[in-house]
Amino acid sequence: APTWPSTMDELEDIMFLNTGYRAKGFSTEVTPCSFSSKGPGRITAAEWIRTAFHDMIAGVVSSTAGGMDASIMYETKALENIGTAFNSSLLNFAPFFSSRSSMADLIAMGMYTAVRSCGGPVIPIRTGRIDATRSGATAFVPQPQNSVGTFQNQFNRVGFNLSDMIAVTACGHTTGGVHAAFFPEIVPAGTAPDDFAQFDKTATFDTKIATDFLANNSTDPLVVGPSTKNTRDSDGRIFKADNNVTITSLTNPDTFRSTCARVLQKLIDVVPTSVRLTDPLIPYEAKPIALQLRLLDGGSSMAFTGEIRIRTTTRSAAQIASVQLVYRDRTGGNVCGACTIDASTEAGRANGFDDSFSFFSFASQIQANSSISSFNIAVTRTDGQQEIFDNNGAGYPVQDSIILQSPQSCIKDSASPDKKNMTIVAAVRDETATLPVNTSLVFKVARRNVPIDIPALSVESYTMSKQYTVGPYSLYALAYALNTSQALNTVFNVSAGAGASRLTDAFKLTSDLPSECCYHHAAPTPTPTFASNYQGCYIDSVSGRALNGSATNDHLTLTLANCATFCSEYSFYGLEYTYQCFCGNTLNSVLAPEYDCNMPCSGDDKEICGGPDRLSVYQNEAYIAPANPPIEGYEYKACYVDMRSARVLGPVVISDDTGLTVGECKDYCNGSRYFGTEYGRECWCGNELGPSATVAPESDCFTRCAGDRATLCGAPDRLSLYQWVDAKASRDR
Numbered sequence: 001a002p003t004w005p006s007t008m009d010e011l012e013d014i015m016f017l018n019t020g021y022r023a024k025g026f027s028t029e030v031t032p033c034s035f036s037s038k039g040p041g042r043i044t045a046a047e048w049i050r051t052a053f054h055d056m057i058a059g060v061v062s063s064t065a066g067g068m069d070a071s072i073m074y075e076t077k078a079l080e081n082i083g084t085a086f087n088s089s090l091l092n093f094a095p096f097f098s099s100r101s102s103m104a105d106l107i108a109m110g111m112y113t114a115v116r117s118c119g120g121p122v123i124p125i126r127t128g129r130i131d132a133t134r135s136g137a138t139a140f141v142p143q144p145q146n147s148v149g150t151f152q153n154q155f156n157r158v159g160f161n162l163s164d165m166i167a168v169t170a171c172g173h174t175t176g177g178v179h180a181a182f183f184p185e186i187v188p189a190g191t192a193p194d195d196f197a198q199f200d201k202t203a204t205f206d207t208k209i210a211t212d213f214l215a216n217n218s219t220d221p222l223v224v225g226p227s228t229k230n231t232r233d234s235d236g237r238i239f240k241a242d243n244n245v246t247i248t249s250l251t252n253p254d255t256f257r258s259t260c261a262r263v264l265q266k267l268i269d270v271v272p273t274s275v276r277l278t279d280p281l282i283p284y285e286a287k288p289i290a291l292q293l294r295l296l297d298g299g300s301s302m303a304f305t306g307e308i309r310i311r312t313t314t315r316s317a318a319q320i321a322s323v324q325l326v327y328r329d330r331t332g333g334n335v336c337g338a339c340t341i342d343a344s345t346e347a348g349r350a351n352g353f354d355d356s357f358s359f360f361s362f363a364s365q366i367q368a369n370s371s372i373s374s375f376n377i378a379v380t381r382t383d384g385q386q387e388i389f390d391n392n393g394a395g396y397p398v399q400d401s402i403i404l405q406s407p408q409s410c411i412k413d414s415a416s417p418d419k420k421n422m423t424i425v426a427a428v429r430d431e432t433a434t435l436p437v438n439t440s441l442v443f444k445v446a447r448r449n450v451p452i453d454i455p456a457l458s459v460e461s462y463t464m465s466k467q468y469t470v471g472p473y474s475l476y477a478l479a480y481a482l483n484t485s486q487a488l489n490t491v492f493n494v495s496a497g498a499g500a501s502r503l504t505d506a507f508k509l510t511s512d513l514p515s516e517c518c519y520h521h522a523a524p525t526p527t528p529t530f531a532s533n534y535q536g537c538y539i540d541s542v543s544g545r546a547l548n549g550s551a552t553n554d555h556l557t558l559t560l561a562n563c564a565t566f567c568s569e570y571s572f573y574g575l576e577y578t579y580q581c582f583c584g585n586t587l588n589s590v591l592a593p594e595y596d597c598n599m600p601c602s603g604d605d606k607e608i609c610g611g612p613d614r615l616s617v618y619q620n621e622a623y624i625a626p627a628n629p630p631i632e633g634y635e636y637k638a639c640y641v642d643m644r645s646a647r648v649l650g651p652v653v654i655s656d657d658t659g660l661t662v663g664e665c666k667d668y669c670n671g672s673r674y675f676g677t678e679y680g681r682e683c684w685c686g687n688e689l690g691p692s693a694t695v696a697p698e699s700d701c702f703t704r705c706a707g708d709r710a711t712l713c714g715a716p717d718r719l720s721l722y723q724w725v726d727a728k729a730s731r732d733r
């Protein structure tokens with residue numbers, strides 16, 4: 001039995017959890033094994049099997065490339081890969097691709113899943129295949145018109161002798177068939193239902209391909225029909241190439257199953273010599289799932305949660321009376337006392353092709369000082385018998401040196417719709433962890449040079465900064481603005497130390513992070529709830545203000561509402577250090593960890609007003625952008641440069657620093673062809689524009705009118721210019 005944890009754990013779930021609780025659902029597309037909904041004459045299971053074959057056979061196996069390496073991703077436009085099967089299969093696999101499951105391993109897993117779904121034998125799945133980053137040599141893919149000698153060369157290259165070649169072709173062609181659209185010389189259009197001629201009239205994984213052949217009633221289009229006249233009858237020529245010895249042996253159902261299991265495994269195990277495949281995957285009898293330690297308020301105790309998956313294929317779920325964890329403290333002893341955790345609550349069941357599983361959940365508290373290093377699992381049956389699972393002797397290890405603190409971590413909306421503000425907090429055990437403390441983000445990015453949407457992984461690592469110490473742990477944080485599209489599919493790890501001694505709490509999903517961060521220390525204490533206009537906690541300083549419009553101090557009565565009112569002419573407002581209120585139209589700063597903003601407001605201690613050099617920023621929902629108002633008989637023309645040395649319009653009519661409005665200026669100008677407002681308070685009139693009048697960017701005219709702050713009246717040296725609409729009338733005047 002495998003020892004947990006292992007590099008195969010993710011693929012083990014993909015292989016065995018087809019349906020039910022925590023199912024991965026990898027088999028869904030090939031269940032049942034028959035025509036799919038993808039279009040007439042398509043059998044997805046057959047497409048997956050053919051995809052594995054074409055991936056493997058394209059290219060010479062060298063020390064670093066070839067064989068099962070997912071190079072098919074780059075090869076689907078090659079002539080040898082005609083058909084829809086390859087892109088379509090790869091898109092089936094892509095959602096399962098991760099740092100723990102390569103595309104090449106998933107294509108191999110596709111072979112197991114497709115064959116098993118069609119009633120074929122179990123094909124053992126070794127793991128550890130490495131994905132190619134470019135195309136292999138598709139010229140090595142067999143074409144129906146090739147000679148038997150060529151076929152033998154193509155298969156010899158990857159270690160298949162004549163008999164293996166015959167067997168693997170028969171095993172592959174027990175399901176699926178030939179499409180008229182892609183091979184009209186073999187299946188002329190209109191000669192088969194849906195233009196698809198099945199090899200042996202069943203999708204099932206059976207001996208019919210061999211028995212029909214020997215009984216001379218084969219319907220395989222690569223044996224009979226037009227293919228015989230144009231030497232495209234590759235199956236016919238291959239099957240008889242050893243005088244029917246191999247194909248005869250395959251008419252025995254047991255021999256068929258065992259031979260197919262062997263040659264199909266051989267097919268998926270063709271890998272570069274530099275790749276070391278693991279032992280075949282077998283299901284764990286007992287497997288820990290989603291284990292998580294979490295430091296609790298004050299740092300004296302920790303929550304320990306998770307599930308234990310028990311294989312119920314041989315012991316039925318109904319016979320399980322209780323499940324317990326028996327754990328050792330962090331020194332391997334039992335300072336914890338009885339050191340047991342009850343995990344008897346059944347959370348759900350799942351099934352694979354040949355196995356069933358029950359999940360038992362637990363949620364416990366342990367002492368932070370003595371902590372935990374490993375546990376055994378005791379399963380007691382209804383008849384009193386007990387089974388102990390000790391993970392091949394060493395117990396199931398629990399790493400407590402660096403742990404993700406999900407309550408202090410969060411992912412929230414930000415001012416920009418395409419970014420989310422993410423805070424990741426980890427608790428690092430002072431006595432055992434070493435620096436640096438990092439978060440690595442594993443992004444799914446577009447894969448280059450592939451014709452379809454199969455992602456590649458890109459890892460970025462960031463140093464986390466130390467916040468404060470709680471009990472035996474110190475908290476470290478990272479603030480990061482994540483693209484909204486990445487928030488759903490990014491995996492992250494937190495780690496302490498470097499090289500071989502590095503410890504990690506790995507394979508967390510950003511999509512699992514809560515939408516609110518808890519604040520003080522490691523406390524699940526009540527978190528202030530934020531209105532939807534909250535933008536986040538931002539770094540601020542005297543030398544560089546995050547919001548650089550107006551500002552005010554209010555030592556006694558500052559609240560969110562007061563600050564919003566004060567900032568009503570700005571699109572953002574921010575509060576800092578209990579009593580400061582800042583306004584601005586742009587936010588010039590970077591995010592800080594959420595809990596840095598933890599000071600109460602001077603006017604309402606239930607509201608948060610930033611922290612030292614930390615600004616709680618809000619979008620101002622009351623903000624109204626100033627506009628150029630409609631003026632009867634006139635239309636707004638543009639913002640003009642206007643200077644003492646070169647005026648756009650005639651002498652100023654009025655300078656009203658308390659009450660100017662655009663309408664008032666029009667009245668003053670009393671029917672002139674042009675009028676304009678400047679500096680919030682000046683009104684200018686004229687029938688001609690000055691000779692050097694120049695248009696300025698619209699944003700230059702930003703000053704609100706003194707008499708109506710929702711409207712614009714130029715700016716210093718800038719004129720908001722209006723023109724009489726009836727230009728002719730103005731000339732006749």
Ligand code: HEM
Pocket residue numbers: 042043045046047049050053083085142143144151168169171172173175176177178179180182183234238267
């Ligand atoms: C000399 C060797 C082989 C030749 C010339 C050959 C040729 C072909 C051709 C022409 C098709 C029709 C494809 C289409 O119309 O969509 C086909 C289908 C198929 N081949 Fe092969 N093949 C060979 C060996 C293999 C092997 C070794 C396997 C796997 C073990 C395999 C698995 C399949 C499957 C499953 C299909 C059906 C695909 C579907 O229904 O969409 N073939 N093959």
